[in-house]
Amino acid sequence: MKKMRIGIIGAGRIGKIHADNLLRIPEVEIIAVSDLFAGPELDAWAAARNIPLVTKDSSILIQHAEIDAIFICSSTDTHVPLIEQAAKAGKHIFCEKPISMDIAQTEAAIAEVQKAGVKLQIGFNRRFDHNFKRVQEVVQNGGIGEPHIIKITSRDPNPPHIDYVKVSGGIFMDMMIHDFDMARYVSGSEVEEVYAIGNVLINPDFAQHGDVDTAVVSLRFANGALGVIDNSRQAVYGYDQRVEVFGSKGSVAVANDHPNTAVISTADAIVSDKPLHFFLERYQTAYIEETQMFIDAILNDKPVPVSGEDGVQAERIALAAKLSARLGRPVKVSEALELLNQNA
Amino acid sequence: MKKMRIGIIGAGRIGKIHADNLLRIPEVEIIAVSDLFAGPELDAWAAARNIPLVTKDSSILIQHAEIDAIFICSSTDTHVPLIEQAAKAGKHIFCEKPISMDIAQTEAAIAEVQKAGVKLQIGFNRRFDHNFKRVQEVVQNGGIGEPHIIKITSRDPNPPHIDYVKVSGGIFMDMMIHDFDMARYVSGSEVEEVYAIGNVLINPDFAQHGDVDTAVVSLRFANGALGVIDNSRQAVYGYDQRVEVFGSKGSVAVANDHPNTAVISTADAIVSDKPLHFFLERYQTAYIEETQMFIDAILNDKPVPVSGEDGVQAERIALAAKLSARLGRPVKVSEALELLNQNA
Amino acid sequence: MKKMRIGIIGAGRIGKIHADNLLRIPEVEIIAVSDLFAGPELDAWAAARNIPLVTKDSSILIQHAEIDAIFICSSTDTHVPLIEQAAKAGKHIFCEKPISMDIAQTEAAIAEVQKAGVKLQIGFNRRFDHNFKRVQEVVQNGGIGEPHIIKITSRDPNPPHIDYVKVSGGIFMDMMIHDFDMARYVSGSEVEEVYAIGNVLINPDFAQHGDVDTAVVSLRFANGALGVIDNSRQAVYGYDQRVEVFGSKGSVAVANDHPNTAVISTADAIVSDKPLHFFLERYQTAYIEETQMFIDAILNDKPVPVSGEDGVQAERIALAAKLSARLGRPVKVSEALELLNQNA
Amino acid sequence: MKKMRIGIIGAGRIGKIHADNLLRIPEVEIIAVSDLFAGPELDAWAAARNIPLVTKDSSILIQHAEIDAIFICSSTDTHVPLIEQAAKAGKHIFCEKPISMDIAQTEAAIAEVQKAGVKLQIGFNRRFDHNFKRVQEVVQNGGIGEPHIIKITSRDPNPPHIDYVKVSGGIFMDMMIHDFDMARYVSGSEVEEVYAIGNVLINPDFAQHGDVDTAVVSLRFANGALGVIDNSRQAVYGYDQRVEVFGSKGSVAVANDHPNTAVISTADAIVSDKPLHFFLERYQTAYIEETQMFIDAILNDKPVPVSGEDGVQAERIALAAKLSARLGRPVKVSEALELLNQNA
CATH class of the missing domain: 3.40.50.720 (NAD(P)-binding Rossmann-like Domain)
Incomplete structure (x- = not known):
């Protein structure tokens, strides 16, 4: 061979x-x-x-x-x-x-x-996570009917070094872009309009580079669904990666992964261990699967699971969110590029 | 006596x-x-x-x-x-x-x-719920540090009769007003600005009365925190009432109440019973406590736990949300009344 | 009226x-x-x-x-x-x-x-608890098929005063008698044989009165099922009352009740509040229901939900357990009384 | 190298x-x-x-x-x-x-x-499971004080082929031997006496080979703790592997692992996926770790994590359980071998 x-x-x-x-x-x-x-x-x-x-x-x-x-x-x-x-x-x-x-x-x-x-595959690794795949599968199979509300929480355990923040493209392009892709993936629909609010609550240095460390973005989807994504650069309890899709026939929600299922009961409280710390631990098997699917797509001439168009679409939404936060108004994804040029 | x-x-x-x-x-x-x-x-x-x-x-x-x-x-x-x-x-x-x-x-x-x-007490019964009281207490005691993100989910099991919808004042004034009060209660801060999106996804009759049945509202608080509330008039799995406050030192989140803790494991799946059906079941003890505290406030000349000012403040936020949805832009709570008069 | x-x-x-x-x-x-x-x-x-x-x-x-x-x-x-x-x-x-x-x-x-x-009703209040009723209902409706293994955990938050221990009849007659009744209630079958082991691990004073503070009893049921009950006089985390019935088509298990659903995530751990403290809190509504059913049985001439025969049967099992612990061998419930007389 | x-x-x-x-x-x-x-x-x-x-x-x-x-x-x-x-x-x-x-x-x-x-290492793979390691660690670190009650549940999703049953050595030697090792591992103490009951509830063929398919064994430990293990050859909902250690300062309990954290809420019920199906799925990383530790023990001349003595001790307990079930009485682990010879 x-x-x-x-x-x-x-x-x-x-x-x-x-x-x-x-x-x-x-x-x-x-x-x-x-x-x-x-x-x-x-x-x-x-x-x-x-x-x-x-x-x-x-x-x-x-x-x-x-x-x-x-x-x-x-x-x-x-x-x-x-x-x-x-x-x-x-x-x-x-x-x-x-x-x-x-x-x-x-x-x-x-x-x-x-x-x-x-073939071109983009590294949106979260699509290969066991939890998010199950959400997508349930939605696609009609398990919750028509999607009405999509909620995504994504919080990092630690903020990146400020040197990275400078060149990161900002929270929407660097961090929330994963969630914009997730929104498309689990809903099976396109994001049409966003409204973004953000603030600097963790480290004032973010402000110096025109960035925020905390953000909430509301979404309108082509299929009529509404959505919201919240991001924080610092969740002290660890990596927080949750998704919920609510629809006409029910909802599907996924919680964080934990290193074990131990529940410790003491005279003080009921205690369990924090979630898997960060993306290396949480997405370990997702990274394995995304490379396997890429190789499989080439060897067997199948479509890649995350296309270049998926990559550019997430960028368009991120740009719209960035402009929305700057302009203080909702921005259509379709108008983002022109709006950027007008405001450049 | x-x-x-x-x-x-x-x-x-x-x-x-x-x-x-x-x-x-x-x-x-x-x-x-x-x-x-x-x-x-x-x-x-x-x-x-x-x-x-x-x-x-x-x-x-x-x-x-x-x-x-x-x-x-x-x-x-x-x-x-x-x-x-x-x-x-x-x-x-x-x-x-x-x-x-x-x-x-x-x-x-x-x-x-x-x-x-x-004395005047307003019937925001949810402040007396065992779960939400615990959230408020943890936040107030500094258990999660400074609040950064407040998330409230509130979904009814069934939409009201369409005759009621006509006179209800709309989803923001009739239903989400509880959540606006909750946002103030658990955050310990005032809502300063809202941006509301809504849609008719459950029953087209809502549209005929200028109302929506599904809504997502993002919030800016005076203390810099961000927030989001989502409402649906119909969660087929029952009354969905959850709150999460995320802050600099952690988060506190409350889930729904259930009629029992039974977990049934079968060859098909792991199954538990749906949440308590609606407000009568969920807030049974909260209703008891709010009346007891009202009586106590009178008998012992103490402040009521929910004042008239609390009532009007929730209305101001609801009005701002209603106007935001109508105007398609964020609305400051402080400008809502004037804006209403301008648009009347 | x-x-x-x-x-x-x-x-x-x-x-x-x-x-x-x-x-x-x-x-x-x-x-x-x-x-x-x-x-x-x-x-x-x-x-x-x-x-x-x-x-x-x-x-x-x-x-x-x-x-x-x-x-x-x-x-x-x-x-x-x-x-x-x-x-x-x-x-x-x-x-x-x-x-x-x-x-x-x-x-x-x-x-x-x-x-x-x-009419005579015995105060086995736990039969009226929302959780245990659900277990019984699932088993009776065939939801788990034929019962194979019944597991009951029952631990008090604090040991009783030693003056009470003297006259209590011992852990099997005073405390585990509730669990013997529960075993009959949830299994829908009679306990035929028991084997009891116990130890004094919490307070040496128990030994002085011929009693133990920790016990594990294995059970054989008439329908072929096996079972086990564990008791402790002191669970520092609060009242621990759990039941699991495992059968040919699955299992049903109930966990403790808690004062709220709050989950607090911090840099140290994920924490929730301890279970409801003791029987007054845990069985509050069970006590209400048992009296209502007693009144209902009289007013409407219906059978009482817990009969005198239920009372005496639990005592027979408790006696068998007491003798088993003393004799260091399994004891049939049917032989307990005669064995007591022989050993008196 | x-x-x-x-x-x-x-x-x-x-x-x-x-x-x-x-x-x-x-x-x-x-x-x-x-x-x-x-x-x-x-x-x-x-x-x-x-x-x-x-x-x-x-x-x-x-x-x-x-x-x-x-x-x-x-x-x-x-x-x-x-x-x-x-x-x-x-x-x-x-x-x-x-x-x-x-x-x-x-x-x-x-x-x-x-x-x-x-060096000789025995393949008790479960000691390397993330959940059971955490239990052992908490107990060893004094997190629950002195152990009082050890509870182990171990149920297979499917019974083995009857040809295997014939040569398996029986449920205690073939299946529960893992749990006897687990009992020693998590308690940090030796099992001194066992009392075993069993029954044929799943497949009558087990009886033909002098075996049972369902068993409950109560345990006395050298440190005074009591314990219980329950085994079933068939849990229709999948591999059920749980441990709980209760002690003077609290308890630690581990639940099953699941393929994802998805919770699906519908008009019927709240549903999640069954546990990881069997030992290949559940102990995948435990198998990796046990081989790594064996290699590490050789390369760095360290003690193996599971010794030959651990292997023989689990066999002694299994033999005592087998004899207990046969003789209908408690059997000390120290007397098992002699008792076997007497009864041979």
């Missing part, structure tokens, strides 16, 4: 997670990894995994004749050029979210992918 | 509940009840409770020399004149919510109460 | 609870109460409830021409003579558990009741 | 699970596998994993100069001779439970291991 050969661009935390998950798939081998900060440490990491080629130059991977697919795990500002180069080189592409913070550029990159006829 | 004597105006469902709860309090006797539809049935009901006087004429109660306090449980449009009459007659007043749908009139009635120096 | 007239013998804590619950029933009036320690305090208590007669002499109640039914709430050693006297006087009887600690005497008292044709 | 080389004897379901888990450990390579039914299928399985040697002859593995450690995953009757051979050959040993059904033989095998100075 000839194995599928992968190159990974960007060997940070998420790149390494994808690598280890890919190595568990018998049909796959990783033959190269590139990173701007490649050095002895990365060499050792690659050697332990029998990855023969380590380089600082991503173009070596993209032009590598043996490589079938590229994982783009480098910083967001590199995604668009790398997608375009990889597509032109005929490589299938897995790209982390968001594709970019510039919708026009994102659209151009997707057009390039379509022209090349390669 | 001389007992406190009560007259009840309006002997519908809620009036009768208050009557039975009052009869459990040793210091109280009910000496009169009035209802526009008084007749043999009400006579029998009163006789079984040793209530000597039944009349169609509420003014008889208000002018009754022996009566210390009046419970106003008649239709909303009668509240303001009855409050004013009762206040002038020197009676303490318990009035169901909302006081009225006209804020200016509500304010006038409250002014009359203050002039008379009588 | 002529009301049913009740006399209460024994005005301790449980007698007063029954009195207050009876006073809520429109068809009932309490016309007398007797207590060995009657005095000004009891006079005042009775006066506040319009109970005209207070006496130290229970025979005055039993011989009272106006009294229809007697509640026997005095100490266990008085139950048998009072039942016999009340039956002879033609009064219906509600008697607290256990009837006595001498099965032969209990049987004699029940024979007297049958001869007199009056 | 020289890798640790493993040989696996017995390539049934559990042998293959261990193999795949071992292959995830970088320091390990599997160089041989033996199975009585080796053939093309096993060859293909081994080839896909780069395992060079496949044989029907286990002695080839045991005598293989390159092999450091042997996993014994063959049928129970082969365990003792294989342990003895492997020990003599100086191999470290991981052996599935039970070591054997003959305690004297088990003891002899363990003596051989001690003589050889190799």
Whole structure:
């Protein structure tokens, strides 16, 4: 059996997670990894995994004749050029979210992918979480009838370093973009209009970079449903990732995952352990499944589970939310791009 | 011991509940009840409770020399004149919510109460629920630090009759007003701005009366917190009444009450019984406690737990939400009244 | 309407609870109460409830021409003579558990009741608890198929005073007797054999009175099911009252009741409040319902929900458990009485 | 880095699970596998994993100069001779439970291991489950004070094939042996005496082989605690694996694991998905951890987490339970072996 050969661009935390998950798939081998900060440490990491080629130059991977697919795990500002180069080189592409913070550029990159006829999957890992998949399945199977209200809570255990905040694109583009994709995924409908409010309640440094650390966004869907997403950069009790879809025949709601089911009863209270700490713990198996489905889509020529269009649509909603917060009024997703240009 | 004597105006469902709860309090006797539809049935009901006087004429109660306090449980449009009459007659007043749908009139009635120096308690029964009291207590004691996000879900098991919808004042004034009061109660802060979206997803008849049956309202609080309330007129699984307050040191959330804790595990699924069906079941003890605290406030000259100002403030928020939904933009609570006049 | 007239013998804590619950029933009036320690305090208590007669002499109640039914709430050693006297006087009887600690005497008292044709209900209040009723209902309706394993946990928040331990009859007769009745109630089958182990783990004083404070009893039922009951005199987290019935088609399990549903998430843990503290809080509505069903059984000539035979059967099982613990071997319920005589 | 080389004897379901888990450990390579039914299928399985040697002859593995450690995953009757051979050959040993059904033989095998100075770990996988580890940790840290009552529920989703029942050693030796080990593990104390009752309630074929399908065993521990284990061969709702330890300062209880946290509320009921189906799903990560700890114990010369003595002690308790059920009386663990010989 000839194995599928992968190159990974960007060997940070998420790149390494994808690598280890890919190595568990018998049909796959990783033959190269590139990173701007490649050095002895990365060499050792690659050697332990029998990855023969380590380089600082991503173009070596993209032009590598043996490589079938590229994982783009480098910083967001590199995604668009790398997608375009990889597509032109005929490589299938897995790209982390968001594709970019510039919708026009994102659209151009997707057009390039379509022209090349390669597959492009976006790293919305939460779609592969056991809980959210069950929500989507119940809704899709009609288990709750027509969706009326979608509620998504997403709170991180710790805020990112302020250096990251500067370049993050802001809470809507960096963090809530996952929830905008989730809203589309579980509702089976498009978000048409958003209204965003935010505030700086955790760390005043967010304000200095024009960002907020706490946000609530209300949503109107094409199918008539209403929704709301709330985000916080700091839930001291750990990663809080919940979804509820309420409809004409009932509701489906998922709670957080916990490291164990232990309930400790004492003279003071009834106590249990906090949720799984953060995305690495919570989405461990989701990351495994998203890479497996990407490989499966290529090997068996099936549609990828999260398309480039899914990526750009989440960006459009994020942009609308960002503008809504800035303008203090509801913004239609369809008008966001034009509105941005008017306000630029 | 001389007992406190009560007259009840309006002997519908809620009036009768208050009557039975009052009869459990040793210091109280009910000496009169009035209802526009008084007749043999009400006579029998009163006789079984040793209530000597039944009349169609509420003014008889208000002018009754022996009566210390009046419970106003008649239709909303009668509240303001009855409050004013009762206040002038020197009676303490318990009035169901909302006081009225006209804020200016509500304010006038409250002014009359203050002039008379009588006590006025508004029937926001949910403040006396064991779950919501615990939320308020935890927040007030600093158990979750500074509140950042307040989430309230409130869904009825069945929509009201369409005849009621016509005169209800709409979902924000009739149903969500409870949640606006809850938002103030659990957050310990004032709502400053709202943005409301709604839709008709359950019964098209709501649209014919300019109302919606599903609504999501986002909130800005004076202390910087953000919030969201969602309402549905029909949750097929029963009365859904939940609150969550998230803050700098954690969160407190309350779930629905159930008739029992039984968990049934079968070859198909793990099953438990639906929540307590509706407000009569869910708030049974809350109704008892609100009347006890009203009586206690009078007997021991203490402040009432829900004041007239609490009543009017919830109305102001409801008006702002109603206008927001109509105008399609966020509305400050402080501008609602003026905005109404501009748009009238 | 002529009301049913009740006399209460024994005005301790449980007698007063029954009195207050009876006073809520429109068809009932309490016309007398007797207590060995009657005095000004009891006079005042009775006066506040319009109970005209207070006496130290229970025979005055039993011989009272106006009294229809007697509640026997005095100490266990008085139950048998009072039942016999009340039956002879033609009064219906509600008697607290256990009837006595001498099965032969209990049987004699029940024979007297049958001869007199009056009704006798035993105070196994837990049968009226919302949770345990649901278990019984699910089992009876075939919801879990044939019962295979019955598990009952029953732990008190605090041990009784050691003066009470001396006269209590021991953990099996005083405390676990409730669980033996529960085992019969939820399984719909008779307990045929028991094996009891116990230990003194909480307070060495129990040993001085030949008692244990911790016990585990395994059970064989007539229908082939197996079971186990565990008791502790001290669960520091509060009253622990749980039942699980496992069968051929599934299981039904009930958990403790809590004062609220609040879940508090902090940087340390996820916390909720302890269960309802003790039997007064947990079985508040169960006590109400057992008196209502007793009154209903008399007024409408229906069978009582807990018969004298139920009372004596629980005693037989308790005796078998006591002997099993003493002899260190399994004991059949049917052989317990004879075995007691052999070992006396 | 020289890798640790493993040989696996017995390539049934559990042998293959261990193999795949071992292959995830970088320091390990599997160089041989033996199975009585080796053939093309096993060859293909081994080839896909780069395992060079496949044989029907286990002695080839045991005598293989390159092999450091042997996993014994063959049928129970082969365990003792294989342990003895492997020990003599100086191999470290991981052996599935039970070591054997003959305690004297088990003891002899363990003596051989001690003589050889190799490591022997027994496959009590449940000690590595996230839930049970948490129970053990809480108890050991004094979180519930002194243990008073230990309760273990263990029910399989489906009974084994009747051909297996014949050779299984019976419910106590085959199934409840896991729970006897769990009782020792979570209590931190030895089981001193057991009393076992059982019945055939699921399938009459069990009776034909002198076995039961439902059992309840009460336990006395050396530290004075009491306990109970219940087993059923068929819980239609899935694998039921729960533990509760109650003590002087509180209790710790663990519930089942579920495939997701989804709660579906409909007009009928509140529903969630059944627990993880069986041991493969429930103990997936526990199997991974037990092999990792075995490898770690060898590489770093640390004690194994489950010793041969742990294996034999669980067998002694199982034997005592088997005899108790047969003799209808409590049996001390210390007398079981002698009692067996007397009754043989």
